[in-house]
Structures are given as C-alpha cells and as structure tokens.
Amino acid sequence: SSSSHSSSKLLVLKAKKEYEKWYKQNIVNIPVELLQSSTEYHDPKHCTKLPNLFDLNFNNIYWQSLTTKNRGIAYFLSAYYDNRYLIENRPMLRIISVIKEVDLPFVKYCQIWFKNEKKLIRSNVSNPITMEPFKTPLHTYILSCNVPKEYSMHIPTAVSLVEGECDLATNILKVNYNMPKDGGDKENFAICIKGIDYPHQDLSFYLVEYIELCRLMGVHKLFIYDYDSHPNMSMVLRYYEIQDQVQVIPMTIPGTRPNLHGLIHEYVKVYTHEKHVYERIPHNDCFYMNIHKYKYLAFFDLDEIMIPNEGKTWSQLINAVMKKEKRNKGSKYEPPSAYLFQGTIYNDALRQPYGWDPDIPKHMFMLQNVYRIPFNSRYPKQIIDTERNLGISNHKPQKCIGICKTHHMQPSEAYISHFRTECKGKCKTVIKDTNTWKYKEELIENVEKSLRNIGLL
Structure with a gap:
C-alpha cells in the first residue's frame, strides 16, 4: 500500500541521516560529503582521479598513510588552511604528519580538491617544518603546500599527499578553516x-x-x-x-x-x-x-x-x-x-x-x-x-x-x-x-x- 511505502521511505531517510551523523562524528578528518558526491573531477593531466573511501589507507583510527615506492611510509592526521597576514605565500595548507626521516623527500605533491571546482589542482610540498630531532624511527613534521594564486579566493575542501603527480591517492584529509x-x-x-x-x-x-x-x-x-x-x-x-x-x-x-x-x-x-x-x-x-x-x-x-x-x-x-x-x-x-x-x-x-x-x-x-x-x-x-x-x-x-x-x-x-x-x-x-x-x-x-x-x- 502507499502508506507502507511512505513509511519505508521515511525509515530509509531516517537511517541515511543517522548514517551521515555517525560519519561526521566518527570520521572527523575525512571529507565524507565530497567522497559521497557524484561529482566527476577533471584531471588536466588525465592520469588520476578522486579516491573513494575504500582506496584510503587507514591507520589506528585517526590516521591515514602513504606508502612510497621504496616501501617508506608517512602518516597524516589533519590538514589546515593557513591564511594569516604575515605568511609570505598565503594561503598555505598545513598537514600534521609523522614520517621516517629517510622517507620525507618522497612525499612530493599535494592534490588539492575544491567542492565547487571540478578540476584537480596540484601543488608541490615545500619547506617541511621538523620538530626537535630525537633518536627515534618516526619524526613529527608539518608539511606545507601553497594554494595557487588563481584559487586563493576559494577554500579547498580536501588535500591528498602523493609521491607521484599521477598517483591515485591513498589519503584524503578534510581541510579545516576554523574561524571565530x-x-x-x-x-x-x-x-x-x-x-x-x-x-x-x-x-x-x-x-x-x-x-x-x-x-x-x-x-x-x-x-x-x-x-x-x-x-x-x-x-x-x-x-x-x-x-x-x-x-x-x-x-x-x-x-x-x-x-x-x-x-x-x-x-x-x-x-x-x-x-x-x-x-x-x-x-x-x-x-x-x-x-x-x-x-x-x-x-x-x-x-x-x-x-x-x-x-x-x-x-x-x-x-x-x-x-x-x-x-x-x-x-x-x-x-x-x-x-x-x-x-x-x-x-x-x-x-x-x-x-x-x-x-x-x-x-x-x-x-x-x-x-x-x-x-x-x-x-x-x-x-x-x-x-x-x-x-x-x-x-x-x-x-x-x-x-x-x-x-x-x-x-x-x-x-x-x-x-x-x-x-x-x-x-x-x-x-x-x-x-x-x-x-x-x-x-x-x-x-x-x-x-x-x-x-x-
């Protein structure tokens, strides 16, 4: 009957809302809405695409990772939009990372994704900020990528770190821009x-x-x-x-x-x-x-x-x-x-x-x-x-x-x-x-x- 069909639809909608709410509460550093959208992203180099949720390498709940060709590994926690007026090449993206020192040079590119831009934007990883060195296998780094000037009026939705320009990303971090x-x-x-x-x-x-x-x-x-x-x-x-x-x-x-x-x-x-x-x-x-x-x-x-x-x-x-x-x-x-x-x-x-x-x-x-x-x-x-x-x-x-x-x-x-x-x-x-x-x-x-x-x- 039409009433039971309507009830089923309402239950499905309710379940979907609960599912989306769970995602937002539990997967805080992933741009879930972007990955769930049907937007086709154009790659000017015609060699890669937006990763889906199950292309990602998860690690210990809150981390995502990149494994390099020489079997190095880098872990990423979060990404932030930095538009402070004293920054010389603003805006920048800052990525909180943990990497073996020998693997740092292999994290070369940012793939930058915008919600309303159906095109993949690339930027080089530059001037990594290292913390005080300790004799440990892993080190904390802040990786930086410049947002190209022609896109500086738009806030990126997400960023992926890759070794090669055409690599399919195994990480995608929601870009946070927290304002008053x-x-x-x-x-x-x-x-x-x-x-x-x-x-x-x-x-x-x-x-x-x-x-x-x-x-x-x-x-x-x-x-x-x-x-x-x-x-x-x-x-x-x-x-x-x-x-x-x-x-x-x-x-x-x-x-x-x-x-x-x-x-x-x-x-x-x-x-x-x-x-x-x-x-x-x-x-x-x-x-x-x-x-x-x-x-x-x-x-x-x-x-x-x-x-x-x-x-x-x-x-x-x-x-x-x-x-x-x-x-x-x-x-x-x-x-x-x-x-x-x-x-x-x-x-x-x-x-x-x-x-x-x-x-x-x-x-x-x-x-x-x-x-x-x-x-x-x-x-x-x-x-x-x-x-x-x-x-x-x-x-x-x-x-x-x-x-x-x-x-x-x-x-x-x-x-x-x-x-x-x-x-x-x-x-x-x-x-x-x-x-x-x-x-x-x-x-x-x-x-x-x-x-x-x-x-x-």
Missing part, C-alpha cells in the same frame, strides 16, 4: 593540553578544579587530547564539552605502536624518548586548529597551570607586560612570538608536615597545596602568539614567521605551578606561596557546584 563564530574577533586565550593518559587514576575532582581555575583566569576554552581516561574523568570532560568550555580530541599513536586501553600508558612509560616525539602531534594540531580563532595559545600538561602575580587574569598580565615593554623600548617594540614562564613544584609531600587547611575542602588539590620549591628556569612553558609561529615544541616555539622572539616572564609577574604527588628529592627548600588563594572563595563555590551537577558529590 559569526565573523567576530579572535578570543584571547585557549589552552592546548597534550595527550592525557590516566586509564586507572581518577583525577576527576582535580580536573574540575583545574578547569574552573582556568575560567576564573579568563581562559576561553581548553583543547584536551585524550589517549585514555578514567571513566569519571571522561564524565567531567563531557560536562564541560556540553558547555563549550572544553573540546576533547581523541588521540592514537600512528604506525605499529600499541593503542589498546591501558597498554599505551605502559608503553610511553618505558619508551619516553618516543613519547616526546608524539607530544609534538597534539601541540601542532591544536596550534593550527586555532590560528584563526585565538590570539594566544598556552601549551601545558594537565598538572601545570600559569598563575599571574600581576592581576588575576591572563589578559591583565599580558596587557601589563606589553605596556611595560612598550614604555621601555618605544618604537622598537615588537610583540614576542612567545611568553616563557619559569616553573615550580607543589605537592602533597610538601604539604603533609603542615596538615590540611580546615577552610578548604580536602579534594581541592591546588588550593590545599601551597608549599613549593624554588623556581626552575631550565624547562620553561609557553604562551604563544598565534600570528607569529609556524611550529611548536614542548618548551618554546620551534619555528616562527621571521625570527623567534621570546619574552621571559619573571616569577614576580607570573609562573607555572606544577602540581605533583611526589618530590623526587628536590624538596630541601620549602616556601609557602598562597598566590592561588586570591581565587579561593569563587573557586570553591564554582567547583562544589560543578561537582554536584556532574554527580561526583
């Missing part, structure tokens, strides 16, 4: 947190305190890369994602390294030199994800936070420092590529001889731990200017647009608080520092409210 909502101005501050990995340790109470403290200091959003989290921590992250204060990016390691639940945690504990290589991936992915959305990006671990001494918010701090620098340097002043901060360690071992503070809930780890060791400038952490950088390493900019200029913050201005559970023999000199207490009343109120909303209290 409603065409507004950039937000001031976001934090990029690399690969959290706590499969067995429940830090959910600490995580709430951390996020709420960031909010009080004027941080707009946290981008948290997640290898493996305790269920309670995942619950906290979902709560803040709904409020658009956190974005969680699921993460795996490329290649043949383990990615099973719990196993990645054991692996990076043993192979720490490889861990440092993999840390560059979320740093640079987060950087290019946000170059057009935020003025400044901070790169911290989850147990680190920058506390300003000048003012209560990061904006007050940066504005005060800029004002001071402009006054001292006059017309010679140039904004730095990055602000570098010395660090200090706070932990339970330092607090224990003094007991708990009765006015603060025991689960408020940062507010309870106000005993620290002297400052250490050996491994600074950074807040970078998104207009002036090209590549990010752990402790400083790796490559900048022009010369990398850094401003070293004095502890009297601001510093990194590194919260640990143990001291590892560095705790002979202990200093009481209650800088975080300037947020105490508001922070306790906000944390308690959020813990109740989440269902942890």
